[in-house]
Amino acid sequence: MADATAxxxxxxxxxxxxxxxxxxxxxxxxxxxxxxxxxxxxxxxVLALIGPSxxxxxxxxxxVNRISELTPGTRTEGDILVGGESILAANVNTIELRQRVxxxxxxxxxFPKSIYENVAYGLRIHGVRDKATLDGVVEWALRHSALxxxxxxxxxxxxxxxxxxxxxxxxxxxxxxxxxxxxLMDEPCSALDPIATGKIEDLIQTLREDYTILIVTxxxxxxxxxxxxxxxxxxxxxxxxxxxxEVFTNPREKITEDYITGRSG
Amino acid sequence: MAxxxxxxxxxxxxxxxxxxxxxxxxxxxFFRLKERVIEWFLLACGMLSAIAxxxxxxxxxxxxxxxxxxxxxxxxxxxLSDVTKYDPVEDVTTVVGQQRDFIWQPVSETPKFSVVPLxxxxxxxxxxxxxxxxxxxxxxxxYLSEIATRRTRDIIKPMLEVLVGIPTVVIGFFMLAVxxxxxxxxxxxxxxxxxxxxxxxxxxxxxxxxxxxSFVIIPVIASLVDDALRAVPNDLRAASLAVGATRWQTTxxxxxxxxxSGVFAALILGFGRAxxxxxxxxxxxxxxxxxxxNPFEPVRTMTxxxxxxxGAAQYGGLHAHVLFLVGALLVTMTFLLNVVVEIVxxxxxxxxxx
Numbered sequence: 001m002a003d004a005t006a007x008x009x010x011x012x013x014x015x016x017x018x019x020x021x022x023x024x025x026x027x028x029x030x031x032x033x034x035x036x037x038x039x040x041x042x043x044x045x046v047l048a049l050i051g052p053s054x055x056x057x058x059x060x061x062x063x064v065n066r067i068s069e070l071t072p073g074t075r076t077e078g079d080i081l082v083g084g085e086s087i088l089a090a091n092v093n094t095i096e097l098r099q100r101v102x103x104x105x106x107x108x109x110x111f112p113k114s115i116y117e118n119v120a121y122g123l124r125i126h127g128v129r130d131k132a133t134l135d136g137v138v139e140w141a142l143r144h145s146a147l148x149x150x151x152x153x154x155x156x157x158x159x160x161x162x163x164x165x166x167x168x169x170x171x172x173x174x175x176x177x178x179x180x181x182x183x184l185m186d187e188p189c190s191a192l193d194p195i196a197t198g199k200i201e202d203l204i205q206t207l208r209e210d211y212t213i214l215i216v217t218x219x220x221x222x223x224x225x226x227x228x229x230x231x232x233x234x235x236x237x238x239x240x241x242x243x244x245x246e247v248f249t250n251p252r253e254k255i256t257e258d259y260i261t262g263r264s265g
Numbered sequence: 266m267a268x269x270x271x272x273x274x275x276x277x278x279x280x281x282x283x284x285x286x287x288x289x290x291x292x293x294x295f296f297r298l299k300e301r302v303i304e305w306f307l308l309a310c311g312m313l314s315a316i317a318x319x320x321x322x323x324x325x326x327x328x329x330x331x332x333x334x335x336x337x338x339x340x341x342x343x344x345l346s347d348v349t350k351y352d353p354v355e356d357v358t359t360v361v362g363q364q365r366d367f368i369w370q371p372v373s374e375t376p377k378f379s380v381v382p383l384x385x386x387x388x389x390x391x392x393x394x395x396x397x398x399x400x401x402x403x404x405x406x407x408y409l410s411e412i413a414t415r416r417t418r419d420i421i422k423p424m425l426e427v428l429v430g431i432p433t434v435v436i437g438f439f440m441l442a443v444x445x446x447x448x449x450x451x452x453x454x455x456x457x458x459x460x461x462x463x464x465x466x467x468x469x470x471x472x473x474x475x476x477x478x479s480f481v482i483i484p485v486i487a488s489l490v491d492d493a494l495r496a497v498p499n500d501l502r503a504a505s506l507a508v509g510a511t512r513w514q515t516t517x518x519x520x521x522x523x524x525x526s527g528v529f530a531a532l533i534l535g536f537g538r539a540x541x542x543x544x545x546x547x548x549x550x551x552x553x554x555x556x557x558x559n560p561f562e563p564v565r566t567m568t569x570x571x572x573x574x575x576g577a578a579q580y581g582g583l584h585a586h587v588l589f590l591v592g593a594l595l596v597t598m599t600f601l602l603n604v605v606v607e608i609v610x611x612x613x614x615x616x617x618x619x
Contacts, residue, residue, distance in 0.1 A: 065507060067503055067506060067507055070502075070503065070506065072414070072415070094509075095509045095510075095511060096509065097509075098506065098507055098508060098509040099508070099509040102507065102508065103503075103507040105500060105503065105504060105507075107500060109498070109500035109501055109503070109504045110504075111501060111504065111505070111519055111522075111523070112501075112522065112523050113522070121505070121508065121510075121518070121519075122508035122509065122510075124518075125505075125508070125509065125510045125511075125514045125518065126509065171504065174504070174508060175507070175508065177508075178508050178509060
């Protein structure tokens with residue numbers, strides 16, 4: 001307990017973290033986007049990051065698979081650990097890292113290829129060629145993303161023929177195919193209608209058994225429904241990090257209370 | 266509170282009322298007319314290009330068709346030549362028969378107008394330069410869009426635009442005076458003699474012409490490929506990188522396929538330009554209307570024929586009409602090329618909906 005408290009002043013759980021941020025500072029050029037954030041999520045738990053637009057929550061999860069580095073002029077200080085190992089160390093290969101830490105983006109972004117090829121893509125680029133393995137993994141990933149029954153008869157059809165919700169589940173399948181441990185979801189439902197959103201939320205509930213999930217969301221109800229822990233960010237700083245019921249029923253901070261009740265943000 | 270105070274002040278009301286009176290007047294006739302005139306003017310500008318195309322087609326075909334009435338069509342493909350035999354004893358030359366061949370000899374005693382050697386020259390040069398500039402142009406385009414930092418890009422892109430702007434006659438002159446002979450020397454006897462490029466005897470030939478044309482087309486293709494790649498949403502690149510792809514894998518398997526219609530259009534456009542290029546090929550492709558399978562032999566293109574012979578051809582004569590016909594053929598081919606591009610791109614766009 002004491003050890004856990006040392007990691008974060010707003011401790012949410014006493015279990016060891018699987019993904020952990022230690023005093024993270026993040027800069028876009030001169031502009032600082034994240035200030036000294038320490039938080040984490042234990043294995044097979046869902047952490048929801050909430051907060052107003054531009055508060056740094058997207059930047060934060062993009063730092064976990066280092067996709068944030070694609071923007072020129074960014075700088076990261078502090079440390080991020082996945083499975084106990086630092087991912088910011090000089091010897092870390094981003095290719096292996098991104099295999100372990102999958103990501104689902106805000107807007108469904110399937111490749112302009114067939115459904116099958118979208119899922120098989122990650123395997124193909126890592127050199128998997130034999131058809132039996134590819135077929136097996138494609139089916140497995142599509143089943144795990146609750147899309148198999150809808151697309152099993154048209155795997156060769158273009159992914160762009162799917163509806164928005166189906167495309168987003170396809171993107172989840174694409175991420176799952178390379179066997180990650182962690183899933184990062186950056187507002188995965190922001191472009192979807194309520195029914196599609198419901199399906200993705202149900203899916204997150206099942207994925208939680210096998211993956212550690214960080215999800216950014218603007219939707220308070222969604223955070224409350226899908227997450228075990230919730231962290232509220234405000235202007236690049238971590239305001240509150242606790243078990244989700246606590247955050248929503250008994251917020252410690254005034255800002256949190258105002259934000260979740262819609263009085264600010 | 267201050268705003269409300271302003272709204273209630275007498276001054277505000279007076280100004281507001283005056284403004285309202287001005288703004289709510291019916292639109293004047295002059296104003297409406299001006300709108301219409303501008304619209305007509307812009308429409309006329311748009312129509313101008315369509316009219317120009319129509320006129321070009323009309324005149325080329327009108328003049329070219331005359332040639333078809335003067336000489337049968339078959340003679341534009343293969344020509345008939347006398348096979349002669351020289352008897353040294355009697356010192357006479359006798360015609361012993363006739364043979365079919367492909368000869369472009371517009372100003373001989375019996376003019377011959379086979380367009381086959383000219384098409385051979387045009388397509389040979391266009392294909393070779395398309396090959397060279399596809400490799401280089403697509404490479405430069407990928408570099409600019411996917412690899413170069415902003416600063417390098419800001420240096421290279423204007424350079425390419427300068428290259429496009431250089432008059433082709435200057436490029437032709439440069440090839441002729443600086444590049445052609447050293448290449449021949451290298452290929453046939455210099456340090457690259459171990460390559461044994463066969464029969465590289467003449468410094469001005471199809472290959473050198475194609476190389477010169479490539480200088481013009483590479484920047485065009487590079488620029489268009491760069492644009493096409495940059496039009497691919499960054500989301501797709503991020504998605505690919507996020508499953509652990511390298512930058513090159515992302516470019517090759519995601520970005521390039523997503524931009525394929527634009528890249529294809531760039532290539533066909535480049536091919537069309539190569540087919541129509543005149544000055545460079547006239548200056549450095551050797552200008553001899555012969556068919557040689559060896560790409561290091563001189564050729565003459567359709568464009569070079571028109572440019573170099575039209576001045577000497579008597580207006581209204583057979584030669585001039587034949588040159589118009591060659592021009593009509595050229596325009597038809599580039600037109601068909603454009604049509605093919607449109608069809609393919611539309612088909613592809615429908616399939617992948619980009």
